[in-house]
Structure formats: structure tokens, C-alpha cells
Amino acid sequence: MAVSYFNEMFDGGRVRAPYARLEDWVAAMPPEFRTMKQEEAEALFRRIGITFAVYGEGGDPDRLIPFDMFPRVFTQSEWRRLEKGIKQRARALNAFLVDVYGRGEIVKAGRIPQHLVYGNEAYEKAVAGFTPPKGVYSHIVGIDIVRTGPDDFYVLEDNCRTPSGVSYMLENREIMMRMFPTLFRENRIEPIDSYSEVLRRTLASVAPKKCDHEPTVVILTPGHFNSAYYEHSFLADLMGVELVEAIDLFVEAGFVWMRTTEGPRKVDVIYRRIDDAFLDPLCFRPDSMLGVPGLMDVYRSGGVTIASAPGAGVADDKAVYTFVPEMVRFYLGEEPILQNVPTWQCGRSEDLKYVLDHLPELVVKEVHGSGGYGMLVGPKASKEQIEAFRDKLASDPAGYIAQPTLALSTTPTFVEEGVAPRHVDLRPYCLVGEQIELVPGGLTRVALTEGSLVVNSSQGGGVKDTWVLAE
Amino acid sequence: MILTVSHVTTYHYAAPVRGAVQSLRLTPSRTDGQRTASWMLQVEGGTKGGSFRDGAGDWIESWSVRGPISELRVRVEGTVETTDMAGILRGHREHVSPSAYLRETEATVADTALLTLARDAADGASGGLDLAHRLSTAVSERIAYRPGVTEAHTTAAEALALGEGVCQDHAHALIAMARAQGLPARYASGYLFADASGAPHEAAHAWAEVWVDGLGWIGFDPANRCCPDDRYIRLGSGLDARDAAPIRGVAVGAATESLNVEVAVRAQQQ
Numbered sequence: 001m002a003v004s005y006f007n008e009m010f011d012g013g014r015v016r017a018p019y020a021r022l023e024d025w026v027a028a029m030p031p032e033f034r035t036m037k038q039e040e041a042e043a044l045f046r047r048i049g050i051t052f053a054v055y056g057e058g059g060d061p062d063r064l065i066p067f068d069m070f071p072r073v074f075t076q077s078e079w080r081r082l083e084k085g086i087k088q089r090a091r092a093l094n095a096f097l098v099d100v101y102g103r104g105e106i107v108k109a110g111r112i113p114q115h116l117v118y119g120n121e122a123y124e125k126a127v128a129g130f131t132p133p134k135g136v137y138s139h140i141v142g143i144d145i146v147r148t149g150p151d152d153f154y155v156l157e158d159n160c161r162t163p164s165g166v167s168y169m170l171e172n173r174e175i176m177m178r179m180f181p182t183l184f185r186e187n188r189i190e191p192i193d194s195y196s197e198v199l200r201r202t203l204a205s206v207a208p209k210k211c212d213h214e215p216t217v218v219i220l221t222p223g224h225f226n227s228a229y230y231e232h233s234f235l236a237d238l239m240g241v242e243l244v245e246a247i248d249l250f251v252e253a254g255f256v257w258m259r260t261t262e263g264p265r266k267v268d269v270i271y272r273r274i275d276d277a278f279l280d281p282l283c284f285r286p287d288s289m290l291g292v293p294g295l296m297d298v299y300r301s302g303g304v305t306i307a308s309a310p311g312a313g314v315a316d317d318k319a320v321y322t323f324v325p326e327m328v329r330f331y332l333g334e335e336p337i338l339q340n341v342p343t344w345q346c347g348r349s350e351d352l353k354y355v356l357d358h359l360p361e362l363v364v365k366e367v368h369g370s371g372g373y374g375m376l377v378g379p380k381a382s383k384e385q386i387e388a389f390r391d392k393l394a395s396d397p398a399g400y401i402a403q404p405t406l407a408l409s410t411t412p413t414f415v416e417e418g419v420a421p422r423h424v425d426l427r428p429y430c431l432v433g434e435q436i437e438l439v440p441g442g443l444t445r446v447a448l449t450e451g452s453l454v455v456n457s458s459q460g461g462g463v464k465d466t467w468v469l470a471e
Numbered sequence: 472m473i474l475t476v477s478h479v480t481t482y483h484y485a486a487p488v489r490g491a492v493q494s495l496r497l498t499p500s501r502t503d504g505q506r507t508a509s510w511m512l513q514v515e516g517g518t519k520g521g522s523f524r525d526g527a528g529d530w531i532e533s534w535s536v537r538g539p540i541s542e543l544r545v546r547v548e549g550t551v552e553t554t555d556m557a558g559i560l561r562g563h564r565e566h567v568s569p570s571a572y573l574r575e576t577e578a579t580v581a582d583t584a585l586l587t588l589a590r591d592a593a594d595g596a597s598g599g600l601d602l603a604h605r606l607s608t609a610v611s612e613r614i615a616y617r618p619g620v621t622e623a624h625t626t627a628a629e630a631l632a633l634g635e636g637v638c639q640d641h642a643h644a645l646i647a648m649a650r651a652q653g654l655p656a657r658y659a660s661g662y663l664f665a666d667a668s669g670a671p672h673e674a675a676h677a678w679a680e681v682w683v684d685g686l687g688w689i690g691f692d693p694a695n696r697c698c699p700d701d702r703y704i705r706l707g708s709g710l711d712a713r714d715a716a717p718i719r720g721v722a723v724g725a726a727t728e729s730l731n732v733e734v735a736v737r738a739q740q741q
Contacts, residue, residue: 101526101566102566104568107568114568114570115570115573117568118568118570118571118573119570119571119573119574121574123571125526125527125567125571125710126525126526127526128525128526128527128566128567128568128571129524129525129526129565129566129567130525130526250490250492250535251492251520251533251535252518252520252535252537253518253519253520253535254519254520254521254533255520281721282492282493282494282719282720282721283494283719286713286719293492293720293721294492294493294494294520294533294535294721296494297494297520297521297523297531297533298520298521298533300521300523300525300531301520301521301522301523301533302521302523303520303521
């Protein structure tokens with residue numbers, strides 16, 4: 001099957017403007033120098049200890065994710081449009097969450113099926129009727145975006161709970177700057193190092209009403225055995241806030257307190273990196289040893305802010321995803337700037353029929369799956385794999401969605417033989433508090449295997465520095 | 472009726488614990504069928520934390536106790552004026568959509584036996600209200616009231632297989648069957664004035680509520696083959712017994728604990 005892929009550097013034989021200087025950079029780089037730099041990068045990544053599985057997709061926790069030194073570049077005007085689209089989506093997702101835990105107007109209006117919302121496993125009845133400070137449920141929205149043409153961007157999925165990977169965005173930049181300082185003098189690249197300050201400000205801006213002083217923000221981690229622990233401690237360091245485990249917190253007199261050597265200190269905002277189910281054994285799973293007993297009562301009585309808010313997951317379900325453009329129209333009265341990938345809900349019989357008839361062309365994913373596991377990429381799959389999926393779809397149709405196989409754009413990537421195009425995606429991190437902010441950049445994942453469209457690190461993906469050029 | 476409640480729950484710890492935190496759903500619901508004249512809720516030696524009305528309309532109070540303690544006592548006393556509303560939960564403000572009560576929980580999974588019983592009972596039903604009544608009757612007929620054979624973790628399916636159980640089991644079975652028939656259903660906890668003697672019961676009471684379009688939430692008490700009337704005081708609800716528990720608590724460092732509950736519900740002469 002001859003599919004043409006949009007190459008972000010080469011348009012026909014011509015180099016696209018944002019990559020102009022990089023052409024000379026690569027051309028002037030001797031192979032030994034490149035190898036040396038690649039080894040240097042790897043040593044740096046090992047030294048800082050960033051080896052966790054990106055996006056919590058499992059795999060060997062000590063494995064280093066391959067770093068590709070060839071940056072991915074956006075122009076200022078490309079980025080402006082992306083930024084508008086991302087912020088629009090983040091606003092709509094939060095409006096949806098406030099609505100479905102409040103009056104449920106979008107359901108009453110028949111714009112989204114009731115069972116997809118209230119029957120959703122991620123719908124937390126316990127927070128219905130409660131509106132978090134500033135009406136924000138998802139404070140860090142990670143939106144996965146792919147590109148198929150100069151002006152064609154599609155959203156693959158939304159991550160409204162605790163999207164990970166931002167430490168890669170920051171470290172990739174740090175290491176590139178250290179290794180290639182001249183590149184950063186020759187190109188005018190928008191800085192991203194304000195991320196931690198913007199994150200801190202965002203979290204402080206959603207402190208509860210009861211907080212009448214400079215808010216105390218903490219990061220709540222499941223602990224050092226968690227695959228993203230590095231990122232938790234990295235962000236705590238950068239923000240200058242405490243990294244705590246549940247055992248360090250307790251609840252008394254309507255507030256959450258942190259044990260410190262100087263005695264208990266009141267906590268106002270908890271950036272949690274643990275799932276809802278493990279937050280509080282008095283509200284969710286009673287067998288959880290990770291949680292803080294009584295936390296949800298403090299939260300619901302306005303004594304502390306939890307970011308992301310418990311229950312935020314109902315907005316980023318793969319079945320709810322289909323309705324995000326509808327949310328943009330319903331709540332904002334605007335047309336979506338970023339497009340959704342057309343999606344077939346296999347739980348609907350007419351959709352299922354289409355999917356079964358077109359399996360070799362489609363990508364099929366589990367509704368609750370992640371990390372690129374358990375998915376079928378039709379055009380790349382064997383007959384046996386396709387037949388196996390036919391059976392899976394027959395036994396649990398509602399557990400799957402299908403999408404057309406997207407012609408993911410490529411960017412130049414260092415490979416064994418030199419430089420070659422490889423497919424990429426993008427995850428920017430949108431911060432939502434009193435204001436909505438987005439640092440100019442994100443995490444670019446790259447499928448290092450030739451021809452592969454799966455960028456997940458568990459499936460052989462790597463990461464790149466992502467540049468937005470200043471005007 | 473004017474009902475007076477005295478409810479004391481005592482936890483004894485084999486070894487002193489470092490502290491305890493509790494989330495209490497122990498305050499009467501605000502409905503047209505019950506008016507609270509007085510109500511006192513206290514954890515002895517404890518500090519009151521946040522309190523709020525949740526999306527299901529329940530009043531929740533949070534308490535914590537600093538240790539070491541070897542005993543913890545939750546004391547409830549109050550008087551409620553009740554009216555017979557024929558089981559209908561009227562005037563109760565809540566934000567949770569009824570369809571959020573269609574999901575299964577561990578305790579309310581409908582196995583083949585529950586599904587069959589529900590289907591047989593539903594045969595020929597004329598509308599939601601009739602269906603709910605038929606399901607409740609089926610539960611009453613198939614699960615005999617008998618204390619001591621089931622425990623807190625017994626599921627609806629297990630209780631039906633045993634053919635015996637207490638109010639919690641009856642409620643779970645009815646909830647499982649109603650949901651299987653597409654009716655939102657939930658667990659309600661509270662008190663029941665059982666007999667004029669006012670003798671203390673060993674536990675509080677529980678029943679099920681089923682959503683019927685056009686009428687709203689309606690209580691069914693298969694254990695007593697009736698709908699809740701003015702002998703009942705409603706405290707709160709949830710997807711199952713655990714979710715609706717009047718007391719959810721954690722003691723820090725508890726090895727073994729034993730529980731003693733005394734409930735007395737008396738009717739005042741009017």
C-alpha cells in the first residue's frame with residue numbers, strides 16, 4: 001500500500017523553513033562526532049537517573065528510553081494555532097467535568113449518551129454536586145496530537161488525570177542545550193524552562209477558599225517503587241515544594257496536615273500522582289494502604305484542593321473522546337480548532353459491522369487500554385492477528401474502538417545508517433488554574449523502527465527535543 | 472410517629488492504637504417524611520473535622536481521635552418526627568443522576584440465579600413500580616430472615632444460594648435484580664422501630680431503594696415485606712452496604728478490633 005507521509009523537514013526536495021539551519025548542522029557533523037554525542041547524551045540521561053517508562057506504560061523500569069538528538073521543530077505560526085486548539089480543548093474538557101458533576105446539561109440536551117457518563121467506571125458519584133476551586137477538575141491536561149499534513153493536526157487522546165512525561169520534555173531540552181550550545185545561539189528557540197514556575201503558580205491559584213495565606217503545595221507520590229517516581233521528585237525539586245507519601249499526611253479538624261520536623265504544617269493543594277482508587281480508604285478502596293484516611297471529606301468540605309480532581313477521568317475515556325468536539329460546541333459555542341480522529345464505537349452495531357468489514361485498514365484499540373498494548377494496526381498486522389481481533393471484537397464489542405490508520409508525519413531521526421524519516425507524535429502539557437497556560441513545546445515521541453506507527457516507549461519508541469521557533 | 476434513637480457503637484482494640492479517623496453518615500436525611508427535632512452525634516474524645524452534604528443528599532461528618540486509645544465510642548442520640556410516605560422518597564435534594572446507580576459492585580453482582588429469579592419475577596409486570604414490587608416479593612420469598620448465617624462480606628449471589636440472611640442480604644439481592652432489569656437501585660441505611668418494647672437491637676437497619684420513572688426513589692424492605700413507612704428513619708444511601716455505611720473508619724496501627732453496637736428506637740406517645 002503506497003501511502004505518502006508528510007515529512008516535516010522535506011517538502012518534496014526542498015527543506016521547510018523551520019529546519020533550514022538544521023540541514024547545515026547535520027551536514028557538518030562527522031559520523032564519529034555524532035556517535036560521541038549520542039554516547040554523551042546517554043551517559044547524561046543515566047546520570048540524572050531518568051529511566052522511567054514514559055506515560056506509565058510498564059516495561060523494564062530501569063531501561064533508558066532512547067533519546068534522538070535530531071530536534072523536532074515548529075514555526076511560531078504553527079504553534080500559535082496548536083496552542084489555541086489545545087487551550088480550547090482544555091477549557092471544554094473542564095467545562096464538561098463541572099457539568100457532569102453538576103447539572104448534567106450536556107446529557108439532558110442529548111448531546112452525549114447518559115450511560116457513557118454516569119455508567120462510566122471513572123465517574124465518581126462521591127464528588128457529584130461538588131465544584132472544585134475555580135471550577136477546575138483537570139489542572140494538567142496532556143493532549144496527544146499527531147500531524148498528517150502541513151495544516152492537519154489530529155487529537156489522538158486526552159489525558160485529564162495525571163499525564164506523565166513532562167520531565168522528558170524538560171530534560172531533553174536541558175541535555176540538548178548542554179551538548180549543542182551553538183545550535184541554541186543560531187536558532188531562536190522559545191524557552192520552556194518556565195514550566196515548573198507556571199505549574200506552581202497554577203496549583204497555588206486553585207487553593208481552597210479557606211486558605212488565607214500563601215498556599216502550601218505538595219506532590220503526593222505512591223513512592224519510590226513507582227515507575228514515574230523520578231518525575232515526581234524532579235517536579236517537586238523544580239517547584240520547591242515537598243514530595244510526600246500518604247504516610248506523611250494526616251487529617252484533623254477539617255484540614256490536611258503534613259508531618260515535618262517543626263511539627264504539623266497545613267497543606268492546601270495536593271498535586272497527586274496516585275489514582276482515585278487509592279486516595280482515601282474511607283471513600284474509595286477500603287483496602288488501600290496508599291491513601292490518606294479522611295482526605296476526601298476534607299476535600300469535599302473545602303479544606304484542601306486535589307489536582308487533578310477526583311473524578312476527572314470521566315472526561316478522558318476513549319469512548320467519551322468521540323464527544324469532545326461536541327463539548328467544544330456545547331460549552332464554548334466555538335468550532336473545534338483541533339480535529340478528532342474519526343472513531344467507530346464497536347459497541348454500536350452499525351459501527352461494529354463497518355469495523356469487521358475493514359479490519360485490515362483500521363487501528364483497533366481497547367477502550368480502557370493504554371501504552372500501545374492490545375491494539376491492532378490493521379495495515380501492519382498478519383492475517384492471524386486480524387482474525388484474533390475479529391474474535392475479541394465479537395466477544396466484547398463495547399470494549400473496543402476503531403480508527404482509520406493515520407498517516408503520521410515523519411521527522412528526520414538519527415539511525416544506524418545516518419538520518420532517516422521516522423514517525424512522531426506530540427504531547428503538550430496544558431496548565432489550567434485561574435488562567436490557562438501552555439509553555440511552547442511538548443514531548444515528541446518517535447517510532448524508531450522503520451515504518452512503525454507505534455511511538456510508545458514500550459514498543460520501541462524514543463523521545464526528541466521539541467522546538468518552537470521565536471518569530 | 473415521634474421516634475427516639477439511641478445508637479452507640481464501641482470499638483475495642485486489642486492493643487492501643489495511635490489514632491483513628493472516621494467518616495460518619497449518621498444524620499437523618501432531609502425528606503418530606505422525616506423532620507429532625509433534635510440530633511446529637513459525637514465521637515468521644517474526638518475532634519470534629521469537615522462536614523458537608525454530599526451529592527446524594529447525605530450529611531457527612533468527619534472526626535478524628537488522637538491516640539493512644541484502646542476504645543473508641545460513637546454516640547448518636549436524637550428524635551425524629553416521621554410521616555408515612557408509602558415508601559416514596561419525597562423532598563429529598565440530590566445531585567447524583569439515577570443512572571449512576573446502575574453499575575454493579577462486588578456485593579451486588581447478578582449471577583445466573585439472581586438473573587433468572589429477576590426474569591421470572593418480571594414476567595408480566597406492568598411498568599416499573601409493579602416490577603419493583605414483584606422483585607422485592609421474590610427476594611422475600613427466596614431469602615428467609617435468619618441472623619448469624621451471613622456476614623458483612625456476603626454477596627447477593629451467596630445469600631440467594633444460602634436462602635437465608637439478614638436485611639443487608641435482602642437489600643443486596645433486590646439491588647442486583649433491579650439493576651439487572653434496568654432499574655437504578657441503591658442501598659439505604661437507617662433505623663427501624665421494630666416493636667413497642669424498645670428493646671435494643673443488635674444492629675441498625677437497611678433496605679433498598681429503586682428508581683421508578685415518574686415517581687422517583689422508592690424504598691423496599693424485603694426483610695420485612697413492606698415499603699418503609701413512619702417506623703423508619705433514613706440516614707443515607709450508596710451503591711451497596713459498604714458504600715452506604717453509616718460509619719467508615721480507620722484506626723492507625725490496629726491489630727485486632729472488636730465491635731459492639733447498641734441500637735434502641737422508641738416511639739413516643741403523641
